[in-house]
């Protein structure tokens with residue numbers, strides 16, 4: 179029904195009431211002049227009653243129709259008052275009140291769109307993952323969102339009306355300035371209900387409003403536990419060695435630097451011990467890097483346990499560790515206690531390491547330097563301890579040495595040698611010497627080993643043990659190796675031309691050479707160029723080289739063997755290979771390392787090793803050569819145990835081509851074998867024994 183029609187209906191009804199009332203008045207007026215007064219009274223009364231009833235009905239209807247929309251109106255107004263601008267009420271009536279209510283609903287809709295009300299603000303804050311606190315200007319919490327309750331473990335009621343300071347950890351409260359905090363982002367700690375502290379990024383902003391009741395601050399706290407953990411991890415990784423969990427070089431330097439500064443101020447002494455494993459590379463090459471890593475882990479644990487708690491142990495590189503002892507007295511000779519510590523470390527290293535069912539024995543070399551005596555800064559102190567370590571290594575390892583200035587000179591010389599070695603080839607400073615290999619049954623020379631010599635003008639002879647590692651470090655060994663092969667072929671041709679039969683000449687091969695992709699091609703072309711048969715030569719390969727990459731080495735050696743070359747294992751017994759592993763290679767000869775031969779006559783352990791190697795070689799159909807035969811007693815021992823060949827000073831040092839030719843000439847002329855007299859003496863000695 180429209181407002182106009184309802185208004186028309188009310189007008190007609192009102193007109194009817196007026197009409198009925200007017201009829202009743204007219205009847206009463208005519209009553210005075212009427213004859214039938216009773217019926218007229220009756221009619222007038224009826225008309226008046228009709229008008230009254232109609233008027234009452236009209237009023238009732240007007241009242242009831244007005245009440246409902248009025249209540250609706252009141253409810254709408256109340257909701258707007260409460261700030262509830264949601265769900266508009268459906269307006270049914272379109273009368274004046276209805277229109278008023280409709281206008282109110284429109285107002286509410288408009289407010290909903292244009293005003294952020296409290297519940298919206300609430301749902302907004304509660305859907306945030308960061309903790310949000312709205313405070314008064316003096317920092318009293320007025321609003322705390324759901325995330326803040328979750329972070330701190332308090333209910334909203336518990337947080338409200340407390341100071342924002344109360345959520346911070348006690349340590350953070352002292353220098354908390356509310357005014358400053360309301361303008362910046364800082365990292366701080368909050369304290370939870372259970373007493374746990376959580377790192378947060380804490381951002382404050384001022385709420386500027388003209389209305390004083392809205393003024394205050396808003397603080398947002400973001401939990402940064404994960405980021406802090408990642409930061410700690412990164413810091414840890416940057417300073418600690420991931421494998422051994424001890425400080426790395428950088429951290430070790432850093433801590434040592436601070437310690438030195440303290441020691442210099444207080445007049446105390448610091449001792450640095452530098453430790454390097456002996457022949458550690460062989461562990462890696464033989465058992466793989468995983469096993470090498472395991473050894474280093476165990477070693478770091480052992481070293482850490484062997485030193486006093488406050489001593490810092492660091493891993494400076496691969497198998498190099500260092501540690502320092504702090505606050506030693508300046509007026510005492512500290513060498514005694516430090517030597518004792520060094521011995522304890524060497525003992526720890528020498529305990530067997532368990533590696534994939536193998537028990538392996540390792541040693542280390544230690545160098546020691548003191549601050550301030552040997553150096554007053556980290557770099558020099560470590561360098562000097564390193565030089566002393568190198569000195570220990572040169573002395574055969576498994577020992578320690580205190581730094582002295584000459585040692586550094588040795589390190590400098592090593593560097594100089596490296597640069598001079600580069601020119602050694604061009605300047606023709608390298609030479610080959612031949613050490614005869616002797617058949618211990620006949621005393622005849624059955625071949626010779628080609629040994630490299632470096633005659634450095636002004637320095638004398640430099641032994642291969644010193645320059646071969648340098649040549650390997652610099653890859654010069656590839657050029658040097660090729661030079662040796664050419665030189666040996668030339669010498670061989672010369673010996674043949676002069677009527678000597680040198681037997682088989684052996685050459686030492688380094689791992690780097692064998693790894694060279696073109697090695698086999700190069701070998702073949704050298705032999706072809708010099709018109710010599712590969713069958714006249716033997717390649718000596720160390721156990722370590724063999725085990726570096728067995729599948730690849732097997733392929734390479736099979737090819738070399740197919741060419742006609744003879745192959746032997748040099749320094750046998752010093753590596754870690756097992757016999758079954760060696761059987762896969764086409765090896766014809768085992769060379770027993772001089773270190774076992776040297777003591778075989780005095781040391782029961784070495785005697786067993788030598789005997790076992792001889793038996794093992796023979797049972798596999800291999801030739802066995804004992805190296806480093808120096809005495810008659812050794813020769814006798816070897817012969818008794820069935821060793822067929824020997825090499826060593828007893829038969830002569832490595833000699834020139836001319837000297838070797840002279841030896842060979844004796845054999846060819848049909849006279850007695852060159853060393854048969856030694857066998858006779860040997861026989862006499864054994865008879866007299």
Ligand code: C2E
Nearest residue numbers: 629630641642643646662686687688772806807808826827
């Ligand atoms: P190696 O192949 O085991 O050579 C045997 C070493 O024992 C030689 O040392 C030899 O001079 C030494 N020797 C000879 N007789 C005796 C003795 O009676 N007692 C003792 N204790 N030792 C004796 P050298 O000549 O100093 O060579 C050392 C190492 O240098 C060689 O050990 C070999 O591994 C390497 N080397 C030598 N020449 C070459 C080369 O041309 N190329 C490569 N890659 N390495 C070489």
Ligand code: MG
Nearest residue numbers: 627686718748
């Ligand atoms: Mg050799």
Ligand code: MG
Nearest residue numbers: 748749769805
């Ligand atoms: Mg050898």
